[in-house]
Amino acid sequence: MSVHKDVKRITTHTLQEMKNRGEKIAMLTAYDYSMAAIVDAAGMDVILVGDSASNVMAGHETTLPITLDQMIYHASAVVRAARRALIVVDLPFGTYQGNSKEALASAIRIMKESGAHAVKLEGGIEIAESVSRILTAGIPVMGHLGLTPQSIYKFGTYTVRAKEDAEAQKLREDALKLQELGCFGIVLEKIPAALAKTVSESLVIPTIGIGAGQFCDGQVLVIHDMLGINKGFKPRFLRQYADLADVMNNAISNYVTDVKAKDFPNEKEQY
Ligand SMILES: Nc1nc(=O)c2c([nH]1)NC[C@@H]1CN(c3ccc(C(=O)N[C@@H](CCC(=O)O)C(=O)O)cc3)CN21
Ligand SMILES: CC(C)C(=O)C(=O)O
Numbered sequence: 001m002s003v004h005k006d007v008k009r010i011t012t013h014t015l016q017e018m019k020n021r022g023e024k025i026a027m028l029t030a031y032d033y034s035m036a037a038i039v040d041a042a043g044m045d046v047i048l049v050g051d052s053a054s055n056v057m058a059g060h061e062t063t064l065p066i067t068l069d070q071m072i073y074h075a076s077a078v079v080r081a082a083r084r085a086l087i088v089v090d091l092p093f094g095t096y097q098g099n100s101k102e103a104l105a106s107a108i109r110i111m112k113e114s115g116a117h118a119v120k121l122e123g124g125i126e127i128a129e130s131v132s133r134i135l136t137a138g139i140p141v142m143g144h145l146g147l148t149p150q151s152i153y154k155f156g157t158y159t160v161r162a163k164e165d166a167e168a169q170k171l172r173e174d175a176l177k178l179q180e181l182g183c184f185g186i187v188l189e190k191i192p193a194a195l196a197k198t199v200s201e202s203l204v205i206p207t208i209g210i211g212a213g214q215f216c217d218g219q220v221l222v223i224h225d226m227l228g229i230n231k232g233f234k235p236r237f238l239r240q241y242a243d244l245a246d247v248m249n250n251a252i253s254n255y256v257t258d259v260k261a262k263d264f265p266n267e268k269e270q271y
């Protein structure tokens, strides 16, 4: 018998049971050990190691530059911290589109080298072959429809998607296709709440919304945005739960002041 307290791990089946009984799913990003430990202890159901690491960790303008090696580095740190949450990792741009064998190889590297539990891919019918092939290896796959940031140069803006009938109809078909292929859930990003509602009701598997309204089966945000660390980013869908940039700036500038004033370290803080 193990002596330490074991926490029951959330699985893809847990998420399905949550949807079945109408319990909402809480998901948040994390990219490193210390943050993931806090997120996990706070009761998060799913931790997403998002390719938004490209933005908030590395300072890139888009998610396109982040590499598979870099995603594995972030994911492995999160895996070492999280005991309860299901850990989902974004397959980065260029590691799955248009080549299902490469997609499987990328997903296997993530599972083998990070210890995460599932992968997420952006797109619908266009990537069906990649999704299927990854699933044949027993790797759980999450879909991602609506605003798909890896295709930003195709669309040109981060505005709301699927407002027109044709795009909404394609999204409905893509969602059903992803479910039929065997995805355990789908992220819906920045689409009208009414569309997200009908999609969520038509699917058996859970939907996780970001800027997709109150009728999704769960919600996801980028942690730096909701903690107020990433100050410039204030889209309408974001609720900011803290002002950590202010808290941190205050602490750090106090430290600078104390060092300059020869106040730190004092007699008690030395050997
Ligand atoms: N920090 C961060 N947060 C995110 O939510 C996030 C990332 N990075 N990187 C990857 C994608 C990109 N995402 C985005 C990016 C922009 C908007 C957005 O709504 N931006 C502006 C302008 C939109 C417009 O052109 O109308 C906004 O104010 O709404 C939303 C989601 C979501 N993801
Ligand atoms: C915004 C979420 C859904 C994401 O894909 C990311 O953080 O990379």
Ligand SMILES: [Mg+2]
Pocket: 050, 051, 052, 063, 090
């Ligand atoms: Mg992403």
